[in-house]
Amino acid sequence: MEMTGADIVVNCLAEEGVEHVFGYPGGAVLYIYDAIFTQNKFQHILVRHEQAAVHAADAYARSSEKVGVALVTSGPGVTNAVTGIATAYMDSIPMVIISGQVPTHAIGEDAFQECDTVGITRPCVKHNFLVRDVRELADTIRRAFYIARTGRPGPVLVDIPKDITIAKTKFGPPKGEVVMRSYSPVVKGHQGQIKKAVQMLLQAERPMIYSGGGVILANASEQLRNLVKMLGAPCTNTLMGLGAFPSTDPQFVGMPGMHGTYEANMSMQHCDVLVAVGARFDDRVIGNPKHFAQAPRKIIHLDIDPSSISKRVKVDVPIVGNVKDVINELIAQYEAAAIDTPPNKVALGKWWEQINQWRGIDCLKFATSDEFIKPQSVVQKVWEVTQGDAFITSDVGQHQMWAAQYYGFDKPRRWINSGGLGTMGVGLPYAMGVQMANPDATVACITGEGSIQMNIQELSTCKQYHLTPKVICLNNRYLGMVRQWQQIDYGSRYSESYMDALPDFVALVEAYGHVGMRIDKPGDVDGALREAFAMKDRLVFMDFITDQSENVWPMVKAGKGLTEMLLGSEDL
DSSP states (O other), X not given: OEEEHHHXXXXXXXXXXXXXXXXXXXXXXXXXXXXXXXXXXXXEEEOSSHHHHHHHHHHHHHTSSSOEEEEEOSTHHHHHHHHHHHHHHHTTOOEEEEEEEOOGGGTTTTXXXXXXXXXXXXXXXXXXXXXXXXXXXHHHHHHHHHHHHSSSOOEEEEEEEHHHHHOEEEOOOOOSOOOBTTBOOOOSOOHHHHHHHHHHHHTOSSEEEEEXXXXXXXXXXXXXXXXXXXXXXXXXXXXXXXXXXXXTSTTBOOOOSTTOOHHHHHXXXXXXXXXXXSOOOOHHHHBOHHHHHTSOOEEEEEESOGGGTXXXXXXXXXXXXXXXXXXXXXXXXXXXXXXXXXXXXXXXXHHHHHHHHHHTTOTTOOOOOSSSBOHHHHHHHHHHHHTTOSEEEEOSSHHHHHHHHHSOOOSTTOEEOOOSSOOTTOHHHHHHHHHHHSTTSOEEEEEETTGGGGSTTHHHHHHHTTOOOEEEEEEOSBOHHHHHHHHHHSTTOOTTOBOOSOOOHHHHHHHTXXXXXXXXXXXXXXXXXXXXXXXXXXXXXXXXEBOTTOOOSSBOOTTOBTTOOBOSGGGO
């Protein structure tokens, strides 16, 4: 059958099982939008800004096991999308972005709404394509989805000139497996390396498991739990890995790193064998690499991406492969070897005695108040009201860290936030994407008065598509994390971090057709949250006026070691 390029795009998306596409039309993609108008294979979600389209597609992928899809036009359409693409790239999220381009004959001539999309996006995609022949379009889209979802996932962009979308060619859905000579990710771990890891773990006296977002992306949470239980070791989950191991399990010691728990950081530094699973030892987790390297420990590193291993921290046993498969093999070999060489349970018992001493410090304790709403207590109440079973999206800042610290995640893919790039403005479009992927779930966005204004126009999208997340705005009238750093490192010189011209959020939200609440008394927090979450069919925006002086503790200052923590204002 002969089809236009636009119809091929639509059919290829349907062949990939796509159910939702987030986008915004423009001249270079109008033929594609015309083809969308006449199809019923998937739903298009019209956002109000291209950045939000990519963020929503990103969260759609994070909260499901699907590839997110965004569609934008050329020039400013794609440049608006770059922040969303870079956000997904840093967190290894499988997405396909289809962008329009000026006609092939006009490329390079500074045509209206032209930009070098391939060049601009090259540093922040897993791969990108410029389609110059309609006969290559179907195969290119198929390869884009394959690259996005396999190996270490990531965003893939397909740039399609306008004349390619109207050109015709014969089309039949491609069949069989995708084979690319230049791209063949390793799945199975090296047996010799796994054997080395098993011997190291059997001899360990102070073992620890450090897991990251790679566990969630590989759907390996069950395997991680089995490994932790088998070893009897403490487990820490990074910001991106929260929920991979249940927060309510006694073997969970909290999140590590800059705003991690005292017990997680001390355990990371003082263990004798560290098993890193789907994590990358980034700067916010280990602090100063030289300080981290001072401890005489052995490191076993499991990851799908060989470039992540020994990138920042030298490891002793690297194992490249899909973490689900590698953990299964590791467990099997360990159980077989432990029959002849049982682990040292006496040493493990002493290790837990030390960990429980560190736990006794209660580093997440905060002062309560009858006068001011404490942001930490709001997050705790959200957990209580939702029974710990909601999808939580967040923006970036203090509220993000409080959400990570005080909302206990027991399931994977429930915590949706920007980890690597730290992008403000993601919270609301993330909530949109999550709800499209999980229509019957409870979805809450924890945000701040600074972040929410970066994509607040998406309240309009929520109204159009009857999306009903609950927005919890922890409003301290500051760019809170900036203010905290200015207090600690810049002599309390609060340069441009105070927000002194905020809108009336209740009136603004109601103007968009939603429900608004303002809460400024601690005694009203519980009632407001219960009332809001009871409104299943409405978006409710709760403006909590919180204590301006609250900081996120513990804190490891930039350049400091993992154990050089500030536990509170008394350490300043």
